[in-house]
Structure formats: C-alpha cells, structure tokens
Amino acid sequence: MCSSTNFALLLYILFIVRTNADVIEILAKIFLEPNDVVVVILSQKEGYHAAHADYMRRQIYEQASALEKESPKVVLSHELDIKGSWTITPLLIYLSDKFPNTKWFFFCLENTMIQLAKLLNVLGKFDASQNIWIGHALYDHEPTIIHHFAKNIKKFKYPLMATGFGMTFNLVNSLSQQSYESWKTDFSIDASYEFAEFVLKSTNVKLMHIPKICIVSGPDCATYPRFFHPCSSSISLKNVYFAVKTCAKYHVNRIPVIKNLWAKHAINIGYFSDKADKNLREAYIVPNTTEGHCAKTYGILQRASNMMERYKYDWLVIGDDDTIFSVVRLLRLLTCYNPTHSIAIGERYGFRMWNSHHGYQYLTGGAGIVLSAPLVHNMIKTGVCNCPSATTPDDMYLFGVCLSRLGVEPVHSSMFHQARPADYATAYLASQEPISFHRFWMVDPEAIYDEWFAETDSILPKQPLKHTEL
DSSP: OOOHHHHHHHHHHHHHOOSHHHHHHHHHHHOOOGGGEEEEEEOOSSHHHHHHHHHHHHHHHHHHHHTTSOOOEEEEHHHHTOTTGGGSGGGHHHHHHHOTTOSEEEEEETTEEEOHHHHHHHHTTSOTTSOOEEEOEEOOSSOOGGGTTOSOTTTOOEEOGGGOEEEEHHHHHHHHTSOOGGGOOSEEOOHHHHHHHHHHHHHOOOOEEOTTBOSSOOTTOSEEEOOOOOSSSOOOGGGEEEEEEOOGGGTTTTHHHHHHTGGGGOSSEEEEESOOBTTBTTOEEOOOOSSOBHHHHHHHHHHHHHHHHHHTOOEEEEEETTEEEOHHHHHHHHTTSOTTSOOEEEOEEEESTTOTTTOEEEEOGGGOEEEEHHHHHHHHHSSTTOOSSTTSBHHHIIIIIHHHHTTOOOEEOTTOOSSOGGGSOHHHHHTSOOOEEEOOTTSOHHHHHHHHTHHHHTTSOOOOOOOOOO
16 A cells, blocks of 8 residues: 555646656656666675675565565676676676666675665665765765875765665766776775775766665664674684784884783784894794885795694684784684685785786785685695795785685685774774774774774683794
C-alpha cells in the first residue's frame, strides 16, 4: 500500500500530466527498480576475500528475490582482471561501456553490508539524469602525510569506502571520458581520497553526505561496514615469528618502548640491527643503510627463513621499531588465511598504477607486513628477490616487484596503518578494528597503545625475554 505522501505525489502527477506516455516517463524517473543499479564490489582474488565478495553478491540477489524484483547486476572487480581496479578510476570506462542503460552505480567493499530496499529508497530520492555522487563523507582535520599534506582540509570531502558510495551513470560516463594525463600520480596511497580529487577536478562534482549510509548498523541504515570476525579460534603465538627492523641510534629511545608495549606478548621475536650493543645485546646483525633498506630487509628474510624452517613457524611478521601492533587482533586476522599458501598481507599502496606495463602494487613496510612460511622460503630460494642495490626501497621492491614476479598478489587489509591515528579521519578508524599504527613522530606511543590496543591484548600473558638462536 502507498504511503499518504506517495499517494499525494501520484495524484499530483496525474493532475498535471495529460497523456499516459508522460505519466509513464515521469514515474520511471521517480521510482527506482533494483535492476536500475549496478553494484561494484572492489574485491580481491585471495580465497577468503573472494568468498566474502561472492557471499555478498548472493545476499543481494536474495534480497531482490524477496522483493520479487529483478536483481541488480553485481560486479566483482577481481573477476574483471583490470589492473589497479582498487583505485576505481581504471574501472570507469569498462562500467560505462558495459552498462549503458543503468541509472546508478554503487561502489563498495566486500565487507559492506547492503540493505537493498533501503538503498533503493535513498538512491530513488535523486534525479538519476544528473551528475550526483553520494556517500558517507570524510574530511581531514589537519594536513596529513597519507594525503600528501594537502591543505584543503575540512572543506574537501571524500567517501568512506567501507560504507560504499553511489554515482549516477551520467557522472560515471562523464568521468570515463576525461583525460587521466594530468592526474597520473606516482603513488596511490588512499584510493578514496585520490579518486575524490579526480572527480572534483574533472567534473566539479562534490560528494554529498548521506546519514543513512552509516558507520555502524542502525534501523534506518541503507549500508554499513561489517566488522571483522575471526574465522576460527585464534592461532597460537608459537606459530608466529616477529622481526623488528632497527638500528643502533634507536636502541635507546624506541626498542624499550615496543618491548614494554606489544612486544612483551610475543613469544618468538628478533631484533635486527646494524650492530649489537649494551642496549640491545640480542640484536641480529644485518646490513644497514640510511635509505631504501632493501639489503637489510632481505637479510631479515634470509635469517627468518632459516628460523621458520627449523622451528616450524607458520608466519613471519616484519615491523619497524616504531610500528605498534595489537598482537591479539593480528592473530585473529591470521585465522582466515592458510599458512601453507604463499600469502603476503598488509596495507596496499600503488606505484604508477596507470602504467599497464611498469606500474605495480606493493605492501608498505611501516604498517607491518605478514608473510606465510612458503612465501618467505620462496623469496629467498628463487633468487628473483635479490636486491638491485642495498638502498633500493625495500617494501616497493621486495613486497611489490618481487611478489609480482612470483605470481603472488598482495592481500590488502585496511586494519594495517602506515601512519599515526591522527593522520586518519575519525569515522574511518571508527569503522574498523586497527591492527597497527606507525611512527613515533609528535605522539606518545604508549598512549596510542593504551587507547587502541591494550585492552584487547590484555588477554595475553607477558612473555619472558627470549632470544631464538639458529
């Protein structure tokens, strides 16, 4: 039965419009059918993530069936094999060509929960013939490194990807016809922010904030992010080896901090430095440089590979001496991956993703990187990961170029963070359970750990200092 508002609207239409053809045309603009929408899930190929994306697709189909309507078309980006699809822009030409008769595209992640009827109601309030962009708007409180220290804070809005965002076909089509030349950047760091810059500069369209595209679940929410749930009981700490990259100048002011925070819970941990001294007698010696650090990290992989083979560790976690982890959340995350496969997990960045031949994605080192034992062994034994020079950027080469050569696609998790909590929008962090933060610059690392991780990690006992020998 129609609501009184809708009934009044119908009477008004019938009063002012004289022909049946005109009535049909106007009603078609007002009422949105599920098959007027294409849902684009920015998915990943790895089994756990692909399964979640497929489950989400089936949930959308089931909701449409319950409404007795033809389902929206659902696109899983990993099935398209379009390079750099996670940055969104490379998808636009394909989408506008493939779905010329749609009205809306809704972009989201595999952990976005969609209430189809409510989403249709939200989208249906707008004129789909216009250039419209809606979502849950984020903004920066201050210039931040992850957004290239841009000064357009507060006024510049970008979408929270975990809640999804909607774009009319007209807008997507208009964007697909833009020249990308002037927006080719070397580094892709935050896809939603960089995409918002592209939209604004190309079409002058700003993101419209919609409260019903929610951060947390609520009765009126059209979408909201699903928080991470472990796939089984937490794996044992005995199966994980932590490697901390450091150097002598940080032995005094960094190593004691992390030993007092997350490292006190790690059973198997090693500190890799340029030398051992009275402040870190247990350091493993690896080559050290003032930049790049490829030889240093490769040395860690060599040492860790031997340890993992001898002690049967499943996972290697590499972090900087100013990286802070929640050990419990990390263990919970790893329950969803098979350690017998070649897997690399962390925060994904991109280098020249617009270049189809030489661009690549990689895992950024400061956020922490997790590698399965088979992958560690393979990186060392095959020889394809030998550093071009000692100062080659370690994360870009070892966890980007090298992984590509091995046929391993890195797994992105938004729970890893290359920067400090202050460098992220409040709503962004509220939509997840962080695993890591990076950098001690202008922050109190103990306060960060206490606020974000201490309560979660409190279920773990403090481990006695242990030095694993080969």
